[in-house]
Amino acid sequence: MSTQEERKNLEMLYEGKAKKIFRTENPEQVLVYFKDDATAFNAQKKGSVADKGAMNNAISTLIYQHLDKQGVPNHFIEQLNEREQLVQKVDIIPLEMVVRNYVAGSMAQRLGLEEGAKSPHTIFDLCYKKDELGDPLINDHHAVLLGAATYEELEELYQITDRINEILKELFLRADLILADFKIEFGKTSDGKIILADEISPDTCRLWDRETGKKLDKDRFRRDLGDVSEAYHEVHDRLVKALKTA
Numbered sequence: 001m002s003t004q005e006e007r008k009n010l011e012m013l014y015e016g017k018a019k020k021i022f023r024t025e026n027p028e029q030v031l032v033y034f035k036d037d038a039t040a041f042n043a044q045k046k047g048s049v050a051d052k053g054a055m056n057n058a059i060s061t062l063i064y065q066h067l068d069k070q071g072v073p074n075h076f077i078e079q080l081n082e083r084e085q086l087v088q089k090v091d092i093i094p095l096e097m098v099v100r101n102y103v104a105g106s107m108a109q110r111l112g113l114e115e116g117a118k119s120p121h122t123i124f125d126l127c128y129k130k131d132e133l134g135d136p137l138i139n140d141h142h143a144v145l146l147g148a149a150t151y152e153e154l155e156e157l158y159q160i161t162d163r164i165n166e167i168l169k170e171l172f173l174r175a176d177l178i179l180a181d182f183k184i185e186f187g188k189t190s191d192g193k194i195i196l197a198d199e200i201s202p203d204t205c206r207l208w209d210r211e212t213g214k215k216l217d218k219d220r221f222r223r224d225l226g227d228v229s230e231a232y233h234e235v236h237d238r239l240v241k242a243l244k245t246a
């Protein structure tokens with residue numbers, strides 16, 4: 001099961017931009033394979049980043065293990081090897097929960113603000129997960145209209161998301177990184193429980209060096225800043241160190 005050879009016999013359920021999902025012999029579990037492929041701007045920009053799959057697999061594993069210790073319900077089961085992890089099978093809720101601690105990215109553009117200022121409060125943006133529409137920004141009422149979640153479920157999602165933000169901000173600060181913003185997704189288990197799902201990595205977080213403000217995330221790829229692979233390695237190494245000294 002854990003070797004690449006055996007994986008070749010597994011049926012691929014889905015291929016995304018940065019990952020492939022395979023069926024396993026257990027109907028409640030799927031295998032996630034992390035690719036080096038990178039896309040941005042709704043796949044208009046495409047490329048590859050050396051070691052990105054291995055780094056994101058390792059980084060996401062460290063983060064999920066940490067969140068699990070803090071009691072956050074999540075899909076992570078175990079890392080199998082450099083590129084693969086085993087997770088609980090869920091139906092992904094078609095919503096992206098974006099959390100912003102600093103002004104950056106699409107919000108800076110949309111509101112005509114300069115990137116880099118700290119927000120006095122946590123900002124939550126809800127997006128509808130729909131590639132054809134470019135994952136548009138929506139509000140709670142739209143989410144309910146779309147049948148993506150009920151008002152009660154949204155309440156629960158915001159609460160868990162807020163808690164995850166507090167845990168991650170603190171973890172990244174220990175690694176001398178500012179968590180400027182990030183995106184998470186949730187899924188529903190076969191018995192209807194809502195749990196955190198999908199990767200958490202420099203592909204899904206904006207991470208800035210605490211001292212210099214240097215970007216150590218996917219913006220290096222999006223904006224052609226160079227040293228993309230080095231940035232992912234750096235985040236990984238800092239997290240390992242931060243978690244060791246915890």
Ligand code: UDP
Pocket residue numbers: 041098104105106107135181182183203204205206218
């Ligand atoms: N993000 C993501 N997947 C998406 C869109 C955004 O992981 O499809 C992350 C992104 O890396 C950043 C945060 O969510 O950490 C906020 O992204 P933003 O809305 O500013 O969009 P972007 O500038 O990435 O287009």
